[in-house]
Amino acid sequence: QPSQKLKSVFAVVASYAFLWPLKKPQQLTNEKTVDELQALINYADDLFENGHYEDSYEILSTFHDQENMEIQWRLVRALYNMSKDTKYERNHRKKFVYQAYEIVTKLxxxxxxxxxxxxxxxxxxxxxxxxxxxxxxxxQLENLAVTLNPDDATSLHMLGEWCYQITEMPWHQRKIAEVLFASPPRSTYEDALEYFLKAEAAEPRFYSMNLLRIGNCYLKMERDDQAKYYLKLAA
Incomplete structure (x- = not known):
């Protein structure tokens, strides 16, 4: 019997089968219409949402278009998720990240x-x-803070993460930073918490890690009741 994963792949492929009898991939690359491109994107999105990140990447890269933002950011998204998959060796995961970085810096x-x-x-x-x-x-954390959209929940979370990582920096790394930078960046758990709470307000329950970070910040600040509340939400 086919596995559930295979069944889901077959279902997605079947729903977009009309794409392939019409034209060969090379023809679509050169002659794609708006409708064909949207069908391709929908197909790649369905694969991605079903957890088939590599398949989504392969489909998108087949129709790689340097000028098309919608294709490009989806390639980055697929590569990012592939970089988190432990079935790949660390060097391969790192390669995915750097490949995504090359694309997204142009974007x-x-x-x-x-x-x-x-x-x-x-x-x-x-x-x-x-x-x-x-x-x-x-x-790069400083560059990140400058670039982010301050109204987006994910961006607010990343700003909070920047503050959190700086605050959590081990003593020996702080000493290295003091040598490398005339004015090394500084932050506090209060700074991080402010961004994490703003992210939660912008889009409630959007990311369990954001809830976990809120709980962790409250723990560090010895506000146990608030910490317990958010840590339970994150669990």
Whole structure:
């Protein structure tokens, strides 16, 4: 019997089967209409939402269009999720992140006002910084804070994460930062909490990690009742 995962793939493929008898992939690349492109995007989105990130990436990369933002940010999204999949070795996951970074840095120069581009730029920049040294991480966290859209829940969470990571920086890394920077960045749990709460207000329950961070901040601030409330929500 086919597995449930295979069944879901077959269902998605079947619903978009009309795309392939019409034209070969090479023809679609050169002659795609608005309707065909939207059908492709819908197909890739369905694959992504069913957890088939690599399949979504392959479909989108087949019709890679340097000028099309909708294709590009979805490629970044797929690569980001592939980079979180432990079935790949660490070096492969890192490669996915750097590939996504190359795409999204080009996007941000042309589409800096688009929230979805800002969101994925923020996520990729933060993930990339985790593979690098303390100096690069601080610089990229600062770049992240400057770039983010302050009205978007994900962006607000990332700003909170920036403050949280700076506050949580171990003693030895702080000493390194003091050597590397004339004025190393500083933050507090109160700063981080403010952003996490704003993110929650902008889009309630949008991300369990945001709830967890709120709970953690309250714990650090010794406000146990509030901490318990948010940690239960995050569980």
């Amino acid at each position: 941000i120069t042309c589409h800096a006002q688009h929230n979805v581009v800002q969101k994925w730029y923020a996520l990729i920049l933060d993930t990339k910084s985790s593979y690098e040294g303390i100096k690069e991480r601080i610089q």
